[in-house]
Structures are given as C-alpha cells and as structure tokens.
Amino acid sequence: MVLPDIPKPLYEQLENEIRNHIISGDYSYGKKIPSEKTLMEKFGISRVTVRKAIDNLCKDGLLEKKQGKGTFVKSVKIKDRLDSIHGFTDSLNKNGRWPRKIIIEKSYKSPDERIRRELKIDADELIIYLKRVLLDGGSPYMIDESFYSAKKFPGLFDKINNKSSTYKLLEQDYQTCLAKSYKEISIVVADKLVQEELNCSIDEPLFYIHKIVYDVDDNPVQVSNMKVLGTRVTYSIESIEGSSYMNHTVDPQS
The missing domain is CATH 3.40.1410.10 (Chorismate lyase-like)
Known part of the structure; x- marks a missing residue:
C-alpha cells in the first residue's frame, strides 16, 4: 500500500510494494508486472514516481524492461x-x-x-x-x-x-x-x-x-x-x- 501521509517517499513505498509482490509470488519470475498506467491509477501516484521506483528495481536486478513489451520480473539464478x-x-x-x-x-x-x-x-x-x-x-x-x-x-x-x-x-x-x-x-x-x-x-x-x-x-x-x-x-x-x-x-x- 502506498500512503502519501507517511514520511517515506512514494517511490520507495512503491518499490517495497512491488518487492513484496515478487516475494509472495504474485509477480513471478519471467512474468510481466502491471503497466505504468495501471500502477498510477491503482496507487494514485504520478508517472514520474512509478518510473523512479521501476528504474531503481531494475538497477537492483529485480526487474528488466523489454522494448515494446513492458517490464518483467527478472529471472536470476x-x-x-x-x-x-x-x-x-x-x-x-x-x-x-x-x-x-x-x-x-x-x-x-x-x-x-x-x-x-x-x-x-x-x-x-x-x-x-x-x-x-x-x-x-x-x-x-x-x-x-x-x-x-x-x-x-x-x-x-x-x-x-x-x-x-x-x-x-x-x-x-x-x-x-x-x-x-x-x-x-x-x-x-x-x-x-x-x-x-x-x-x-x-x-x-x-x-x-x-x-x-x-x-x-x-x-x-x-x-x-x-x-x-x-x-x-x-x-x-x-x-x-x-x-x-x-x-x-x-x-x-x-
């Protein structure tokens, strides 16, 4: 859950939300996560916030972007x-x-x-x-x-x-x-x-x-x-x- 009234930045809250979905198996390895638009509408946050969260998770090796297809949970050995x-x-x-x-x-x-x-x-x-x-x-x-x-x-x-x-x-x-x-x-x-x-x-x-x-x-x-x-x-x-x-x-x- 992303809450605007707590001190942690919204993009960090979204990062944690996506991490938890990966850990629970809701977003399984190799599968596509919801689109930026879907995440914006679901959590009531801006596209900039969504992109920053996704970019950070890509840098951490949890997600990967595929041109023209979307963002996927990265399958790591x-x-x-x-x-x-x-x-x-x-x-x-x-x-x-x-x-x-x-x-x-x-x-x-x-x-x-x-x-x-x-x-x-x-x-x-x-x-x-x-x-x-x-x-x-x-x-x-x-x-x-x-x-x-x-x-x-x-x-x-x-x-x-x-x-x-x-x-x-x-x-x-x-x-x-x-x-x-x-x-x-x-x-x-x-x-x-x-x-x-x-x-x-x-x-x-x-x-x-x-x-x-x-x-x-x-x-x-x-x-x-x-x-x-x-x-x-x-x-x-x-x-x-x-x-x-x-x-x-x-x-x-x-």
Whole structure:
C-alpha cells in the first residue's frame, strides 16, 4: 500500500510494494508486472514516481524492461555453496531473497536400510519424513525430502510448518549445534512426478544432492535428498590449495 501521509517517499513505498509482490509470488519470475498506467491509477501516484521506483528495481536486478513489451520480473539464478551446511532458506535470505516452502507430505515412517544406517538409529525406530517444494519468486525450483530421528527430536513433528526453519528449530529448541555436512551430487533428469511438482519439462536436467548433516559430536542430525532445477541454481565450491583460492562452479547443462 502506498500512503502519501507517511514520511517515506512514494517511490520507495512503491518499490517495497512491488518487492513484496515478487516475494509472495504474485509477480513471478519471467512474468510481466502491471503497466505504468495501471500502477498510477491503482496507487494514485504520478508517472514520474512509478518510473523512479521501476528504474531503481531494475538497477537492483529485480526487474528488466523489454522494448515494446513492458517490464518483467527478472529471472536470476540462485547461487549457493556446496561447502556450506546452511539450508537454502538461509542462503537466499543472506542474498536478500525470501523463498517460500510448501509441505507436500509430513509423516512418521519406518526408514529404509540406508536412512537407518546414515541416521544411526535402531531398526524399530520411526523417522520424521518431510517432503517440501521450495519456491523463489513464486516459481518452484527444488524438491527436498528430509529425514529426522523421531526419538532424538521429540515434538519436532508438530513444530514443523511452512514458515519454520527446521535448522533453527534444531538449534534453538533442541540445543543441537550443526557442525558439518557430507554431500553427494549427481545429475539426473526430471520424471513425470518431478515435472508436476516443479512445473518443468520431462528430462530437464536436475541436481540430485544427497546430504547428511552432523552435530559437533559427529552425530547425524538429518539426511536429505534434494532435486534442484539446473536452470535455476548455480553451485560453487571454494577450495584452498597453498595460499590460493579457487572457485568452482557446477552447471548440469555443460
């Protein structure tokens, strides 16, 4: 909402309004935003004010103008580090982006042998299974399947929702300090189920990441399997060799 009687300049208010629409997914990546005339009429502001707000958002890399077509939400690749233990939400938040999470399934399950072994739990123990789709700017880009010990984290099941950060819950409610992670990464292609969940094409290249997160005592905390659109994400790894630093970028389409 743009209000003329508050101290913040009108163009800044409009910038925030458009940003919020992008964050919520109302204006999704690659889609056209309302015209200057529509924004002028909707908020009762001048064309100069609208243009200044749009120009600033273009400079910030959120919008782009296309000659003769209008102004569109710019589709920017998400950048994340493979050598970080932080979740996608934390990585995006640090870059000024606020993704949404939608829980597809949350249930108690009996683990298969691999998950049981990696979580180091007994055969008769149940796990918390969490499947979510992550969206950035209203567009889905990742399916995340996570597994936690129900015995080790009593009550966690009820605390998890679309707005919660599971890592923050583990750290704050269970005093679990996340210390390191092990990741295996490979390239797969989308099947019919992933096509529906990520709104992508069949056989589109995906990053498949299998991750185990450990606490400071080297105990496994979480196992997860992630399928990530290669067209939306770029991963980097920073390694040290002597006194030099090397930055490696992973691209599934190269």
